[in-house]
Amino acid sequence: MNASAKPTPDARFAAILSGPILPTLAKLTAPVLLVITAQLFVSILEAYWVSRLGTQAVAGVALVLPLFVLMGTMSNGGIGGGVAAAVARAKGAGDHARADALLWHAIVIAIGFGLLFTIAAELAGPMLYAALGGRGETLQAALDFSAWVFGGATIVWLVNLIGAALRGAGEVKLPAKINLAGAAVLVPLSPLLIFGFGPLPAMGVAGAGLATLIFYAGALVAFLLWLRPGTHSHRGPLKLARHPLDPALFAAIMRVGLVSAVGTLLASLTIVAITGSVGQYGTAPLAGYGLASRVDSLLVPLLFGLGTGVVTMVGAASGAGQHARAWRTAWLAAGLAFAGSMVIGLVLMAAPGLWMDWFTADPAVHAAGSLWFHRVGPSYGFFGLGLMLYFASQGFGRMRGPLLAGIVRLAVTAGGAAWLASQAAALDQLYLAAAAGSVMFGLINMAAVWRARPT
Template structure:
């Protein structure tokens, strides 16, 4: 293919109707997310059969696994997606292929870092979180398998980001569905044992997950090596320029994922000062975030691809049109969820608890914090658009301000025995600031003449 010609399969991203094109890029990602969540719920059920220590062990390891996923999928993965979509938009296929190769080099580097951190620091980290005896040994067993394959985990996630950025959204969806079909019987067999297969306990959960990623990587590499898709994986000499193109967006995005995690950890710790029922109620209510954020992420990946591609092609008016639509969709979509929670909170809370104190705490969150979800939806969509524009300083500042207002405010209020509603109000204020600062940042970074 002429390195200066736009891939015909990519042309619709540059010239097709914006909303239908965004839907085409988004729907397969939603399928991926639903498949992954379904498998995660099933795996949690099988692990629960091993007892309380096993459940606690997974809970201790999970935050680090989620952080690795956020950094590889939305952080560094965002940098990979933005740079490849920009190269494809400019018609530079050779650069897109070179960026894919350098993404694999970065996957090896980051994977080794996570593996080393888990092996060397895992015992101290899990013990600091309260793990002792059997819980600590099971946490280390699970962590050993999950992070022992970190390089493979990173490769699969960065390849997925690269494929979606090139317009190939069906293959990652098919791989995820196939993996779900494989893990449904494989996880319980390895965890609990069956026939000649011995029960491996919590290690079986880690092994099953690792086997899924190994299979996914084999499929991806074979497909990319064929050379008839939108990207071709082959050797390139290591150069600094492609790495800078990826990390210019990816490194700040990865740091943003860390800021988000710190915000949630601090908020949860502050609510914990009000008792077990308060934590339970907040935990149940905030589970809505676990449904809302992945859906916003799915739309955001399409926004990132379209904005990056249009910017690379010099179609600045189109990039700005996608950005404005993304902000509107994020705001309205999250507002609808907020309205539902305000009107009928019992439809959510009653699914998880019958304790009136727990219900009251969750309902308080819905009344004070959830009405401002619309600003989070706005901010997150504009965050993805900023990745596409290659302008990440503003969104980074938005994350810092949200952390300062939410974590700082909630911690101070809880320490001074303020009403729990004021802690939730601090979270709401941080959310509003996050949305508005992102909006201001994207507005000031918009392309000239639009």
């Protein structure tokens, strides 16, 4: 090619840049949403199996879940968002060599963050779970679950950042196939490890953690086999090969990814803080909140599924200089997220038993979980709106607005809940603080993206 010729996107990205927005977004999103739906089914099923172990086990997992969600959101939507956005902008500009090098740098980043999470969980986990209200059997259940899911944190990070790079390059079918296969394995594996069978001993909540880690280990092996030189890599959008470490490429990822990671940390601190505040009200309220707030933990992955397509399309359009297309994509996706999240919240507000009846017959646990839906359900739409515009901001490479939104949400929710708990306020008032934080999160992200509109 002539040295002065402008690089062009490959055929995959030509379609992303020129196709109708909603159908193109659907093609990028549908495989991810299919996988997430399967994973949500597995997660709900796992919650059911853990609930058979009793209230102490449910409460113990509830203590660990916010931190595990933090690792997932930080690696997928935080640093992973930076990886996907950087790769999408490189591919949109037709710079395929840069995209390949970004994949290698993402792997290096994954190893570093994975080790950091393992060490942090080992050193600080017991104190943190106790501070959040874990005592006796509840604390031991938390430690048993934590040991497995954080012991293999590097594996989780590698899977999530490799998947993010592939999504940024427009490859969504391979991660979908790998994750669907893993979800199918988890369905029988999780209860087998939790309750045991024949000579296989029952592991309790530790079995749920081990099953999760086995899933990620299998996914990592599948990714590496597919990407290794001489196999499918020559047909895929990215090539896995060792590259010299380049500070500029780390910066391209971390400029968006680090701010996004701080945003996910703020979100998880918000969850951890309200969990700690609810924990002061006793085991039954903590268990009820833990079961009800699992809907929030399941809603985030669904929104993430749509967000992956948004990051790719907005990043690609921005890299190609199509700023108006990027902005339209952001608002169309935000509208879909608002509508879908609001419907879920209002349905559960009207009929909380649709969820709680699956997991508990304890009246106190059921009441605490139902109260969450009554108070927080109407705010789900604003949270979905804000999160989708957060993903769009990753594609734009502008993260100040989402960072401010996360700070305000933390201050309103965590600060409000902590103060109310110290005043022995009713539990529903703590939940209203969470709802107010979600509304503010959505409104601030709206204002930030609106200000970035093309002129």
